Amino acid sequence: MKIAVIGAGEMGCYFGGLLARFADLTFVAEDSTFEAVKQGGVKITTTKEELHISPIQVVDSVEQLLEPDLILLCAKSYQAAGLAFELRKILREDAVILSLQQGAMIDENLLSIVGKGRLFPAVSHVLLEERAPGHVVQSGGPLTLFLGSRTESEFPALRRIAVFLRSCGIDTSVTKNIEHELWRALISSATLAGLTALCRCSVAELLEDKDLEDLYRSAVIEAVMVAHAYGAPVAFDLASRIMDLTRYCRNSSYSSPFLRDLEAGRRTEVIHLNGTIVEMAKKAEVPAPLHSLIYHSVRAQSELAK
Numbered sequence: 001m002k003i004a005v006i007g008a009g010e011m012g013c014y015f016g017g018l019l020a021r022f023a024d025l026t027f028v029a030e031d032s033t034f035e036a037v038k039q040g041g042v043k044i045t046t047t048k049e050e051l052h053i054s055p056i057q058v059v060d061s062v063e064q065l066l067e068p069d070l071i072l073l074c075a076k077s078y079q080a081a082g083l084a085f086e087l088r089k090i091l092r093e094d095a096v097i098l099s100l101q102q103g104a105m106i107d108e109n110l111l112s113i114v115g116k117g118r119l120f121p122a123v124s125h126v127l128l129e130e131r132a133p134g135h136v137v138q139s140g141g142p143l144t145l146f147l148g149s150r151t152e153s154e155f156p157a158l159r160r161i162a163v164f165l166r167s168c169g170i171d172t173s174v175t176k177n178i179e180h181e182l183w184r185a186l187i188s189s190a191t192l193a194g195l196t197a198l199c200r201c202s203v204a205e206l207l208e209d210k211d212l213e214d215l216y217r218s219a220v221i222e223a224v225m226v227a228h229a230y231g232a233p234v235a236f237d238l239a240s241r242i243m244d245l246t247r248y249c250r251n252s253s254y255s256s257p258f259l260r261d262l263e264a265g266r267r268t269e270v271i272h273l274n275g276t277i278v279e280m281a282k283k284a285e286v287p288a289p290l291h292s293l294i295y296h297s298v299r300a301q302s303e304l305a306k
Contacts, residue, residue, distance in 0.1 A: 001164060002026075004068035006083055008033045008042075008058075010128035010257070011100050012074035013136040015145070015170065017042035017053045019072075022168045026057040026065060034060045036133035043135040062086040070161060071097045072122075077106050077272035084113040091118065096157055098122040098147065102189045103272040107182075108150065120158055122147050123181040125188070125245060127254050139254035141245065144171045148178025183234045187223040188242045190273035191216060192249075194294035197258035197268070197301065203249045217243060219290040223277050226291075229284035262301055270298040 001023055005016035008029035019025050020042065029037055041054025059065065062083060067090070075083055080101050087097065097119040099107040107121040127141035147162055149155045158174050165172040175181060195216055196206050206212045217239075224239045235241070261268045274295040281288035 001070055002066070002068045003070045003072070004028060004065050005072045005074060006062065006087075007073070007075035007079075008037055008134065009074065009076070010130050010136050011124065012072065013042050013130070013134060014044060014126070014128050014138065015072060015074070015100075015124075017044045017051065017056075017136070018170055019165075019168050020053045020056050021051075026059060026068070028060070028062055028065065029058055030060060033133040034058060036135075040134055045131075045135070045137040047138060047140060063090060065090055067092050067095070069095055070164075071095065073097055073099045073101070073110075073119075075101075076267075077101045077103050077269050078267065080106055080110060081113065084110045084119075088114050096120065096161060098161070100124065101272075102185055102269065103276050105276060106272065111151075116151050117157075120147060120149050120155070121178050121182055123178065123185050125181075125185060127249065129254055130260075140249070144173050146173050146175050146178060146181045148175045148181070150178065177233060179232060180234050180238070183227050183232050184238060184242060186273060186276065187220060187227070187238070188245050190270075190277055190291065190294075191219045191223060191242075192246075193256040193258040194270065194274050194291070194298055195219060196256040197262055197270075197298045198294055200259065202259075203254050203256055207246055207250050215290070216246075219294070222288055222290050226277055226281045226284060226286055226288050229286040230280045231284075258298060262298075268298060268302045270295055270302060274298070 003023050003025040005012050006028040008027050016027055027037055037056055037058045041056045044051040099110055099119055100122050110119050123146040125142045127139040129137045131137050147158045162172040162174050196203055220242050221239050227234050258268045274291045277291045278288055278295050
């Protein structure tokens with residue numbers, strides 16, 4: 001199977017690096033990441049081992065891809081739509097795209113660009129941090145990659161892909177309720193990343209402070225209430241499941257992507273994460289004061305950091 005991984009950040013390097021050991025794989029990367037992967041391959045530091053995969057094929061534009069069978073779209077959420085238009089020009093009729101963006105609605109927007117039956121959401125709750133271009137560290141978290149479809153009750157194409165991914169050592173599950181996993185990832189990412197950026201602290205520092213941990217719990221519950229009011233098919237114990245994820249962060253060196261982006265003067269994904277929660281709260285006519293505060297504050301910091 002010929003694979004393309006678009007984006008060589010945390011998710012791209014992690015899953016792309018694991019797959020590159022067994023498959024014909026090409027990364028699409030930009031700038032310093034392109035040069036790092038081209039010169040030194042990909043390094044993955046897990047909780048159990050250190051992997052170095054080199055050499056790896058890498059190009060700097062989608063149009064240079066040669067008819068991949070499977071595409072992992074791992075770029076930032078604000079880049080996804082533009083990349084989907086580029087992908088549409090080079091896609092084979094039977095090619096499949098897995099969208100690994102964090103926003104709960106992003107894959108739906110991409111479906112309108114590439115067409116139904118070609119793009120499916122994929123969700124991972126693994127905690128990853130980019131230490132340097134081409135080097136990603138797995139700090140913890142569940143390792144399962146969830147695949148699913150919003151539009152089909154049966155998904156043979158996804159089941160074939162899941163079998164292939166498992167053969168490459170990636171624990172993969174095809175779920176009938178992918179929206180639950182999308183919301184779980186959205187809420188946990190938006191809340192943890194948003195609050196650590198707002199408070200300018202690490203995840204461990206946030207969870208060590210009782211008042212900040214209580215604030216985090218309140219923001220999680222607020223977002224879950226928004227999801228229920230909006231009509232999302234999520235479990236009633238979603239808040240407790242999300243809080244369970246924090247146990248992986250307490251003794252780790254994990255820092256949130258929002259905070260790293262702000263410190264580096266890069267654009268954050270706050271519009272597509274916390275902004276989504278705020279927008280859905282408005283549509284459902286329920287309050288979301290904590291996520292509104294995070295959204296407006298982090299967005300303002302992001303604008304000032306440019």
